[in-house]
Each structure stands twice: as C-alpha cells, then as structure tokens.
Amino acid sequence: MLGAIFRDALKNLSSNLLRSGLTMLGVIIGVASVIAMMAIVEGGQVWLVSSIERLGTNLLFVWKKRLTIEEKRMFAGRNLKLRYDDALAIRDRFPELQVAPIIQIEGHVKAGERDYSGRITGTSPEFSPIRNFHPAEGRFLQQSDLQTWKRSAVLGKTIAEVLYGSKSAVGEQLKIGEHRFTVIGVMEPKGEVYGQDRDEMIFIPATTALRFFKGDDKIRSMVIHVPNRKQMEEVTHKLHQFLIQRHDGVDDIRVRNQGDFLGAVEQTIWTFRIVLGGVAIVALLVGGIGIMNIMLVTVTERTREIGLRKAIGATRQNILLQFLIESTTISVIGGCFGVILGIIAAYGFGDFVAQSMPGGGDWGAVIEPEAIAIAFVFAVSVGIGFGLFPAMKAAKLDPAEALRYQ
Amino acid sequence: MLITLRHIQKIYNTGEVEVKALNDLNIEIEQGEFVAIIGQSGSGKTTLLDILGCLSHPTSGDYWLDESHITTLPDSELTTIRNRQIGFIFQTFHLLPRKSALENVQLPLMYAGATRLQQQSRARELLTTVGLHDRVNHHSNQLSGGQQQRVAIARALANQPALLLADEPTGNLDSQSGSDILSIFEELHHQGQTIIMITHDPLIAQRANRRITLLDGRVLADEPTESPKEPMLQEN
Ligand SMILES: Nc1ncnc2c1ncn2[C@@H]1O[C@H](COP(=O)(O)OP(=O)(O)OP(=O)(O)O)[C@@H](O)[C@H]1O
Ligand SMILES: [Mg+2]
Numbered sequence: 049m050l051g052a053i054f055r056d057a058l059k060n061l062s063s064n065l066l067r068s069g070l071t072m073l074g075v076i077i078g079v080a081s082v083i084a085m086m087a088i089v090e091g092g093q094v095w096l097v098s099s100i101e102r103l104g105t106n107l108l109f110v111w112k113k114r115l116t117i118e119e120k121r122m123f124a125g126r127n128l129k130l131r132y133d134d135a136l137a138i139r140d141r142f143p144e145l146q147v148a149p150i151i152q153i154e155g156h157v158k159a160g161e162r163d164y165s166g167r168i169t170g171t172s173p174e175f176s177p178i179r180n181f182h183p184a185e186g187r188f189l190q191q192s193d194l195q196t197w198k199r200s201a202v203l204g205k206t207i208a209e210v211l212y213g214s215k216s217a218v219g220e221q222l223k224i225g226e227h228r229f230t231v232i233g234v235m236e237p238k239g240e241v242y243g244q245d246r247d248e249m250i251f252i253p254a255t256t257a258l259r260f261f262k263g264d265d266k267i268r269s270m271v272i273h274v275p276n277r278k279q280m281e282e283v284t285h286k287l288h289q290f291l292i293q294r295h296d297g298v299d300d301i302r303v304r305n306q307g308d309f310l311g312a313v314e315q316t317i318w319t320f321r322i323v324l325g326g327v328a329i330v331a332l333l334v335g336g337i338g339i340m341n342i343m344l345v346t347v348t349e350r351t352r353e354i355g356l357r358k359a360i361g362a363t364r365q366n367i368l369l370q371f372l373i374e375s376t377t378i379s380v381i382g383g384c385f386g387v388i389l390g391i392i393a394a395y396g397f398g399d400f401v402a403q404s405m406p407g408g409g410d411w412g413a414v415i416e417p418e419a420i421a422i423a424f425v426f427a428v429s430v431g432i433g434f435g436l437f438p439a440m441k442a443a444k445l446d447p448a449e450a451l452r453y454q
Numbered sequence: 455m456l457i458t459l460r461h462i463q464k465i466y467n468t469g470e471v472e473v474k475a476l477n478d479l480n481i482e483i484e485q486g487e488f489v490a491i492i493g494q495s496g497s498g499k500t501t502l503l504d505i506l507g508c509l510s511h512p513t514s515g516d517y518w519l520d521e522s523h524i525t526t527l528p529d530s531e532l533t534t535i536r537n538r539q540i541g542f543i544f545q546t547f548h549l550l551p552r553k554s555a556l557e558n559v560q561l562p563l564m565y566a567g568a569t570r571l572q573q574q575s576r577a578r579e580l581l582t583t584v585g586l587h588d589r590v591n592h593h594s595n596q597l598s599g600g601q602q603q604r605v606a607i608a609r610a611l612a613n614q615p616a617l618l619l620a621d622e623p624t625g626n627l628d629s630q631s632g633s634d635i636l637s638i639f640e641e642l643h644h645q646g647q648t649i650i651m652i653t654h655d656p657l658i659a660q661r662a663n664r665r666i667t668l669l670d671g672r673v674l675a676d677e678p679t680e681s682p683k684e685p686m687l688q689e690n
Contacts, residue, residue, distance in 0.1 A: 052564055063552055356548045359509060360609065361537025361565035363530065448509040451548070 049366075050373075057374040060346075061381075071342045072382035074335030075427050079386025080393055081331045082423040083415065085324040087394035090414035091401075093317045100309050106277050107178065108284060109304045110291070111269035119300075126296040132258060132265040134294060135172075138272070141290060145283070146273040148175040151257045157250065159211040159222040166207075168224060168250045170257025178273045181246060186218035186233030193232075193253040199260075202233040206247035224252070227260050280305045329426070335382070336430035343375050343438035354442050355450025364443040371439035372432060379431025383424045390423065391415060455518075456616060456648055457483040457506065462515035464501050464671070475501040476512065477671035485616075488643040489650045490659035490679070493668035499652045500621055502668070506650060507540050507619045508532040520616050537565050541610025543620035547602040549594040555581060555605045556590040562612040580608035584638060600631030607638055618642065620651040624658060636661050 061068040112130045115123070135149040151170035157163060175181070176188040183202060193200045201222065208217040208231075217231045229252065238246035258265055274283045288303045295301070347354070354367055362370075394413035401411045464476040475498045483489055491499050504510045505517060508524055517524040522535065541562075542548075549558050559577035568576070581590050584604040594602055603623060610618055620639075624632030636658060639649055643663070651662060659665050660679050667675040 049564055049567070052570070059552055352548065353550055356550065357561070357565075358533070359507070359536060359542050360562040361533060361613075363533050363565075366565060446510070448504045451509070451544070 050369075053366075053370050053373050054377070056370065057377045060374060061377060067342065068378060071338050071378055072385065074338035075332070075379050075382030075430065076335075076386040076389055078328065078332030078335040078430070079383050079423045079427045080390035082325070082328040082426065083387060083390025083419055084393040084397060084413075085328050086321075086419040086423075087390070087413040087415045088397055089317060089320050089324060090416060090419070091394075091398055091412050092320070093313070094414050095411040096313045096317070097310060100306055100313065106274045106280065107306055108272040108274060108280070108287065109269060109302075110272065110287070111302055113300050113302050115300055123296075123298045123300070126298055128295055128298060128300050129266050130269070130301060132254065132267050134291060135254075135267065135270055137294060138270070138287065138290070142283070142287070144275055146174040146178055148172050148178050148271045149254050149267045150175075150269045150271065151254055151262065151267050153257060153261045155224045155250075155261070157207075157211070157222055157224050159220060162211050164207060164210055166248060166250070168252060168257070168261075170252050170254040170261075172254050174273070175251070175271065178271050181238055182236055183233035184236040185216065186231070188233055188235075189251060189253050194255045197256045197259050198253055199227055199229040199256055200232040200253060201229040202235060202251040203231055204235050204245075204247040204249040205237040206245070207250055208234040224250075225261065274305075280307060332423075332426055332430055335427075336379075336434035339375050339378055339431060340434040340438060342378075343371060343435055344441070346374070347371065347438050347442040350442075351445065351450045351453040354445050355447050355453065358445070358447035359451060367445075368439045368443040371442050372435050375435025375439070376428060376431040379427045379435075382431075383427035386427060387420055387424060390420075455482050456485040456487075456520055457481070458516075458518040459505075460516040462502075462505060462512045462517065464498070464505065464510075465513045475671050476505070479515070479671070479673060481666065481673065481676070483648065483650070485648055486643075486646050487648055487664055488639065488662045489664045489666060490662035491650065491652045491666050491668060492654065492656070492659050493674070497668040498671040499668055501671075503619050503621050503650070503652060506617070507542060508536050537562060538613050539616045541607075541612070541615040541618045543603070543606050543610050543618065543623045545622040545625040547594070547599070547606050547626070549602055549605055549609075551594060554591045554593055555586060555597065555601075555608075558594070558605055559609045559612055562609060566613050576612065577608070580611055581605070583611075584608045598631070599627050600634055603627060603631070603635055604638070607635070611642075616648060618647055618649045620649065622652050622654065624653070624655070632658070 110130065115128075132149055135147050138145065139147050148171050153168050153170065154166070155168045156165050157168075171189065172194060173189050173191055176183070182188070184205070186202070188202055189200065192198070201224070203211070203217055211217065211222065212220060217234050220231045222229050222231060235246070235249070240246070254267070258267075272287070274280055284303050284305050288299075288301070291301050291303070292299050357367060394415055398411060398413035405411065459479055459481040462476055462479040463474070466473040466475055479502065491502065493499050501510075505512050506519075508519075512525065515525065519535070520539065524532070524535070527535070549555075550561070556574065556577050559580055560573040563573040563576055578587070578590060581587060584607055586601060586604055586608070589597060589601060594605070597605065623635055623639075627635065639651065640661060643649055649662075651658075653659050662679055665675070665677055665679050666673060
C-alpha cells in the first residue's frame, strides 16, 4: 500500500509541475543556503586556523598595550615601552625560550637603478626557526651580525626579484636610506600569511635597525617560541609578570599565545554560525510554510476525492499518510536539489573569495557530510511538520460532506 | 433481516434553522431485495442512503446491518464496514482522475489489504463482468458516461459487498446507457445481490422489486412494484 501511495504522490506532483516546482523552490533555497553557509563558515574557520598555525607553532606574541592619556600621565617617569633590553632580559631569565625582537621601519631601498619602498624588519637569528621561514640562498641573520651592528640584509623572494631580476642577489650591495648594506641571503617563497606577504619582507639585524634608523631602543613586538606546548599558559603568565616587574610594576604589555587567537577565532566563527545558520533556517521555515500553503490548497481541491476514498474504505491513517507522503516527497526532492545547489553555491563562493579577497587564496568552501545530513534531515522534518496540519485536516473530513463538496 | 432501521431521525443544524431530513423512519430490508427509493427533491433520499452506507450517523435511532449494531460502532469500524460490506455508486461516478479504470477498481481492494497482484487480477475480472475488458487502461476522461458508471459498479463490487447503494445511478446518463446500467443491476439482483437505488424516474423504479416513497423524511409508501413493464406491453 505504501508503494501505491508513493506512486500516487509522484503522479499528483507531476500532474502540476509548475506548482510543485515553485513549492519545492522554497525548500531548495532553504537547504542550499544552510549548506552553502555552513560550508563557507567552515571554510573560513579552516582558513583562519591554518593562517594562525602558519605563524609558527608554540608561539607567544608580546607587544605594547596602548595606554590612555590618563594612564600615561599617571605612570610618567616610569620605565615603560617595550625595549630591546626586555628581549635580552627574557633570554637571560628563560634560557629555554627562543626570543625574536621585531623592529619595523619604513625605508627606501635602492640597488643600482632599481628601488623599492616599504617596510624593513629588524630582528634576530631566532626569527627564522621560530617562524619556520628559511633562506633559500645564502644565510639568515646570525648573532655576530647583531653583535657588531653589521649592515647585512636578507631579502624576501619578491624583493630580490624586483631589485635583481633573475640574477642571484647574494653578495650584492644595496642602500637602505643612506646606509650601504650587503645582501647575505634570499628567503624561500612563502606567500601570504595572515594578511602579510612574506615574500615582500626585508630583514636586517635588530641592533643595526635600532642604531642606524631609530636612535632609541624601542621595539615593536617580540615573537617567542616555547619548546613545550603544555607550558604555554604557564610561560605566558610568568613572562607577563616578569615584564610588568621590569616596567616598574606597570602592566603596559600584552602577551598572547596562539591558543588565545584560536579561541578568539573560534568565538567569532560561532557568532557567524549562529547568525548565518539562523538566516538559513528561517529560509527553510519559509519553504515549509510554502509547503503547508500548497498542501492546504491541494486538500481543498481534492475534497471530493478524499470523500470517495473514505467511502470505499480509506481509514483516517490512510488519508493522513497519503498527504504526508505528498508533502514529504516535495521536501525530499526539494532537499536533493537543494543539496546540489548548495554545493555549487558553496564552491562558487569559495572561488569568489579566493579571487577577490587579498590573502583569501586558499579559502575554500568546506562541505562537511554532517552539514548535508543536517540540512537534509531538517528539510524532511519541515515537509513532515508543515504537511501534518493539512494532512490532519484531510483525514478529519466528514465523508458524506466531502463527497458532495462543490 | 439484512437491514433494520428503527426510529431513525436525522436533523441538520444550519445556524438557526433546524432541518428534519429524516423523521422517525422504520424500514426493514431483506437479503437479496432490489429496492428503489423515490420521492420529491429534498425528501431525504440521499440522507437515508448516507446513513445506510455508514457515511454519517443518524441523530437518533438504531440501525442494524447484518447483525452489526451500526449506531453503536466507532468511526474506525464503520470504515471497515464501508470497505467490506457496502458498495457505493454515485450519480457523478466519482472516479479518480489521472487513474486508469483498472486502478480505480483496485482502490477498495488496496484498502482491504490485498496484494498488488491480487488487486489487479480481481479488478480485471470485475471490469470484464461489466463489459469493459478492452478499456482497463483507459483513464476516466477517455471513457463515456455509461462506461464510467460501469467502472464505478465494478469498483463497488470489488469486495463482494452485502449491500449495493446507488444514488441516482442513471441521472447523468442517456436512456440507452441508463438502461444498460439497470440491466447490470437486474443481473446482479438475479445473482442475489441486495441493491438499494435512489431514482427520480418512475419507470426506472419499476424495474426494482420494491419501491419505498419518501416524503418530508417519512415513508409515504412502501410496496412491491407492479409486474414488470415488458410483460404488460406484451399483454397489450
Ligand atoms: N449537509 C446538510 N446540511 C443541512 N441540510 C441538509 C444537508 N444535507 C441535506 N440537507 C437537507 O436535508 C433535506 C433532505 O436532503 P437530501 O439531500 O436527503 O434530499 P434528496 O431527497 O436526496 O433530494 P434530491 O432528490 O434533490 O437529491 C433537504 O431539505 C436538505 O436541504
Ligand atoms: Mg439526493
């Protein structure tokens, strides 16, 4: 009997294709938006997490907090700012940590006829292993470069190409501002990480940067590698306390580990999930209301048929099932099309992001089987849920009246 | 006694007005009778047929059908009785659109729980007995009125009902098709089928063996029909 009811449902739906199609459209859009939105959010999460992980693993980031004018006045005269000394002190106090200070200056680089204006990074040899970013040619900075304020420069891949074309840059001379530097290495290509193009970086010794370009010993930030991941929280705390102590008791720095970033990302992603998921679910519910609407019309149109079926022996359950199967068929077929459309939309959006967003190159849509399952189950539930009321209405019809319905 | 009606009343409540469609009706019908019900429009014929067919409950009174005390049974059991004991034939045929003759006849068998194979062979057999063996796969819109009514008869007979109920079965047919339908009824009557048929036409009522006349929800007359018309014509 179920087979016969199902065949009837298909026949009825196909006898009014336009109407069935339009009704399905609501479900299709609902399911497609659930899948596409979930895929995009998951893709975003994968992208963000991998961006953070590509910063290097087991890392701590230290930088200066911005103080309010009030705080600045209050703490006037105390030893504030993040200084090169701080980095050295951390190295003395916590010998197991690798510390890379980061100084950033804007500079004009000139090599023969070619030049380049941009950001130059002063740092220490630790930067390379910490960030898992290695020279492809020549070498990275060494301690001796820092000790003697060497004017050595390591170029990112793109910079090396801009300044020297295809010929090898190692050993060449260049000028940064007024100062003459020797290229000692060219980095491997790394591409964009977290919105920063690694191939456009120029590295010089931290001490050289301070002495020739800054005139003080303020550094922008520090990247610190902690050997044991389990100690991250503990080290974060200790380091923070140590720096507060060095800064005459003023807490003017931030120490963050990757876990903190990942946590923040996770939170943001959840916000997106809830907002976008909510929108998608509303779309599905609207689709469900469309089903209910059409099923009510169908029940009214087929009142005489229902009366006849009851007269020749259909039970309430038979009639209920007949109309429920019809509404569920709409939602199942709509759900299938919705899944297909959702996958297409998700990949389409992934491509769109990859092409239009800087650094979005590897933001692909991530379609989890769970997302498809959830959307599909939800669509079917909507079909059953919103089909139930019209079906019950049909099942409850009085046979004598239904037979003579005009 | 196949059918016993005792003090049957049916009152329709439409807003302020109360319509007494049936008023203290007492009727007994035996197995194998062919009864015609006649009466003016609005006299309560269809209302009576609805009650006999277990499609609606009387407001008061008792109805026994073949030992079952219908007026005490719940709706779910009435459904089974409609399926197994009663066959309906309507003025407007009531075939389901988008279904073949065969599928229409299969329906009561399906609701009775027969397998698809059983349904089809029985439906084919029934369509053959009403002379439609070459029309089994035609849809209702491809059949003439008389053919549609014959499909409806086949459907009504599907589960070998104790009682065949027909509400103006020839009302939408030309006289030739109507006469064909009546021939089928007569044939069924000869085989012992109990038939109750509503009609407006005295000539058609004549072909039954008992005639009940209703007026304002009461039995005005209940008599055997005079000897069939054909012999009378022969006498003349
Ligand atoms: N559902 C209803 N609600 C209210 N009144 C009804 C209803 N059905 C029938 N009636 C009334 O009950 C009375 C009997 O109606 P019924 O349909 O039984 O007459 P009938 O003898 O079949 O007439 P006809 O020959 O025109 O078909 C009529 O007065 C009719 O108006
Ligand atoms: Mg009537």
